[in-house]
Amino acid sequence: MDLTEMFAERTARMKASEIRELLKLLDQPGIISFAGGIPDPALFPSDAFAKAFAQTMEGDQAGSALQYSVSEGYLPLREWLVGEMAKVGVPCSVDNILITSGSQQALDYLGKLFLSPGDTALVNWPTYMGALGAFNPYEPRYDQLSINGNRSAEDFKDSAKAETGGRVKFAYLSSDFSNPTGETVDRRGRESLLDLVDDLDCAVIEDAAYQALRYDGADIPPILAFEIARKGDIEACRTIYCGSFSKTLSPGLRVGWIVAAKPVISQLVLMKQASDLHSPTLNQIAINAVARACFEDHVSDVRKAYRGRRDAMLAALERYMPKGVEWTRPEGGMFVWLTLPVGVDGADLLALALETQKVAFVPGHAFFADGSGRNTIRLSFSCADEATIEEGMRRLGLALQAAIG
Incomplete structure (x- = not known):
C-alpha cells in the first residue's frame, strides 16, 4: 500500500522551505549564520510574559484561558x-x-x-x-x-x-x-x-x-x-x-x-x-x-538594537565585498539583499561559503516565483552582534572572491 499515490494533485506544489532547512545550520559549531530572518531571542520581553502567564493562570481567568x-x-x-x-x-x-x-x-x-x-x-x-x-x-x-x-x-x-x-x-x-x-x-x-x-x-x-x-x-x-x-x-x-x-x-x-x-x-x-x-x-x-x-517601550529597544546591527552590516559590506556586488540599504526590517556579479550562483556560493568559511545565508532564487534570480542572496542581521557581523562579512567577502575567481 502506498498512500502517497492517493495524495491530491495540489500536494505536488508543496515544497520544503529553504529557510526552514537552513535554520538547522544554527546548531552546527562554528557556523556564522545570516540565514534565518528571525528575531533575536535575547530581545524578547521574557519577564513581562512570565508575569502575564502567571497572572492569567490565577483565579477565574485560568478557566477562560484554557x-x-x-x-x-x-x-x-x-x-x-x-x-x-x-x-x-x-x-x-x-x-x-x-x-x-x-x-x-x-x-x-x-x-x-x-x-x-x-x-x-x-x-x-x-x-x-x-x-x-x-x-x-x-x-x-x-x-x-x-x-x-x-x-x-x-x-x-x-x-x-x-x-x-x-x-x-x-x-x-x-x-x-x-x-x-x-x-x-x-x-x-x-x-x-x-x-x-x-x-x-x-x-x-x-x-x-x-x-x-x-x-x-x-x-x-x-x-x-x-x-x-x-x-x-x-x-x-x-x-x-x-x-x-x-x-x-x-x-x-x-x-x-x-x-x-x-x-x-x-x-x-x-x-x-x-x-x-x-x-x-x-x-x-x-x-x-x-x-x-x-509595547512601545519594548519596540523602541528592539529598533535601537537592530539599527546598530543594520549599520554594522552595511559598513562591513562596504569594506569586504568585491567589485560588482550590489546591495540594498533598508530603512528598517531585518534584511539586506545582495545582487552578485553575473555568473555567480547564490546556491553554489552557499556551498562554497559553508565549506571554506563557515558562513551561511539564503540563496535568492527561492524568493522568485519563476525560480530566477540565481545571482542573488539574502542576509539577515537580526540575530548577530556587531562583531559577528564584521567577521561574517569578511568571510563572505573571501568566499565571493574565490567564486568570482
Whole structure:
C-alpha cells in the first residue's frame, strides 16, 4: 500500500522551505549564520510574559484561558488593535479584525479564499517565499507585480486569461522593509498600486510584518490607510492588512491578525472555524497583557538594537565585498539583499561559503516565483552582534572572491 499515490494533485506544489532547512545550520559549531530572518531571542520581553502567564493562570481567568473561545479572537486584544490601527490611519472596529495563528496562517487563508486553479496572483520578483508556499497549494499562476506604469491593467488581464483562463485575484506585497529585499514602497507607489487594483478589480494583500521596525526616515501609512483616505470607509476597501507580533513581541506564541472589510472577515472566520476553531486563548491573553504594558517601550529597544546591527552590516559590506556586488540599504526590517556579479550562483556560493568559511545565508532564487534570480542572496542581521557581523562579512567577502575567481 502506498498512500502517497492517493495524495491530491495540489500536494505536488508543496515544497520544503529553504529557510526552514537552513535554520538547522544554527546548531552546527562554528557556523556564522545570516540565514534565518528571525528575531533575536535575547530581545524578547521574557519577564513581562512570565508575569502575564502567571497572572492569567490565577483565579477565574485560568478557566477562560484554557477553554474553547470565539473564532474571531480574544476581544480585549482586538480592542487594543483597533487603537493601534487608528494610530496608523486605519479606523476600524473589532468586527474588522480576525486573530490568526501568525500572519502565515493569514496568507494561507487568503490564498484559499481567493484562488481557484489557474487564477493569477501578482507578486514582486522577488517576494516572500512563505507567501509562495502559502499560495502554491491553491494552484495559482504568478505574474510579476509592476506598479511603475510599465504594464496596464488590461495587459495583466489579457495575460491571465490567455495563459490559464483565470483572472487576476489579488496583488500581494510587503510594503515596508520587505522580506527578502528590505525595500519599502513609497507613497507614490502605494497610490499607483491602488490605481492598478481598482482597474483590475482585484484585492490587495498587504503584508505588514515589519512595519514597526523602522530605523530611518518618516513613517509611511499602510496601503489600507491610503485606500480609506480615498474611499472614506474600510467597508469600501479592497485592501486586506496582515499584521503580526512575531517580529516585535514573540514569534513562538503565533499571534497575528487580519484587518479587512466585514464581509471578508466573516468568510475568514468560517475558515478559522473549519481549520483550528480559534488561535490559542492563553497566548492571546498573554500578548494582550504584554502589549498593553510595554509595547512601545519594548519596540523602541528592539529598533535601537537592530539599527546598530543594520549599520554594522552595511559598513562591513562596504569594506569586504568585491567589485560588482550590489546591495540594498533598508530603512528598517531585518534584511539586506545582495545582487552578485553575473555568473555567480547564490546556491553554489552557499556551498562554497559553508565549506571554506563557515558562513551561511539564503540563496535568492527561492524568493522568485519563476525560480530566477540565481545571482542573488539574502542576509539577515537580526540575530548577530556587531562583531559577528564584521567577521561574517569578511568571510563572505573571501568566499565571493574565490567564486568570482
